[in-house]
């Protein structure tokens with residue numbers, strides 16, 4: 001991982017999507033080791049799952065579940081694969097992924113390109129023996145006539161191979177998807193999901209957008225609790241455009257990375273005050289350092305996830321942040337992450 005500063009200029013000389021594909025291919029060749037050991041203080045239990053550390057890989061990096069084991073080996077405390085849709089689909093025309101290096105950000109309008117749930121299921125079956133936590137993020141096909149039916153299909157299709165499932169209703173790149181966050185639609189969706197899940201099935205998380213209006217977190221939390229959702233992931237990419245310097249700043253799609261941080265923290269605080277700690281929260285968006293992760297935990301997140309910072313800082317980032325969090329706990333005289341959640 002010390003090599004990353006050397007590799008990065010080569011990767012950045014390539015088109016972003018090509019660099020991503022090559023990264024996945026290179027990871028496939030990586031020798032499998034046991035994941036690193038982390039201090040006891042980082043162990044944390046959320047929704048009945050025991051995480052070795054609270055720093056996860058966010059959805060979208062390993063859409064087709066090609067390298068979850070490698071990402072666990074690199075030190076991620078958990079890996080979320082997907083988004084996978086019932087049928088394979090191409091996604092949007094290329095180019096659809098842009099690095100905004102000056103802003104330490106990415107804009108993407110991938111549009112759920114993926115090989116479909118059956119392909120991911122077959123790969124995940126082979127990973128069933130792994131002790132690590134691999135969650136599966138599910139979505140709907142672009143041409144679906146019944147979006148709710150697609151989520152029901154996803155829950156039924158992927159439950160057996162997922163340690164947790166994420167209902168993703170927050171991608172800005174599937175037209176109309178985010179409308180499922182509206183109260184009536186959300187109620188219909190989550191009651192269908194509740195009916196589809198097996199009593200002994202995995203916990204189900206809900207992933208929301210950071211671009212919500214006043215009062216929306218309250219509505220979402222109320223409906224989520226009523227329908228047995230186990231945690232909320234806050235948040236996906238933003239369609240807003242804070243001040244950006246890079247030439248790709250006006251590309252359409254979802255913005256992630258450093259410029260998303262403030263908005264993601266604000267959204268997380270909104271969900272924490274709406275839930276009062278009754279529902280676990282997972283903080284995502286612009287997390288680059290242990291300080292960022294710590295701020296999210298203090299704001300109410302039981303776990304965190306990241307994606308974009310790995311593009312800029314390299315794959316060792318998860319282990320670095322995790323160890324930084326352990327030092328932070330020591331310094332504050334706290335014995336566990338759970339003790340720090342929501343204290344700020």
Ligand SMILES: Cc1cc2nc3c(=O)[nH]c(=O)nc-3n(C[C@H](O)[C@H](O)[C@H](O)COP(=O)(O)O)c2cc1C
Nearest residue numbers: 058059060083108235236256257285286306307308
């Ligand atoms: C290229 C790219 C693809 C993504 N694809 C997905 C996806 O398929 N499903 C999903 O729920 N989130 C997806 N995301 C959003 C991330 O999971 C995360 O919520 C967001 O990027 C904010 O975190 P970050 O600033 O650490 O990247 C994607 C993000 C990027 C940059």
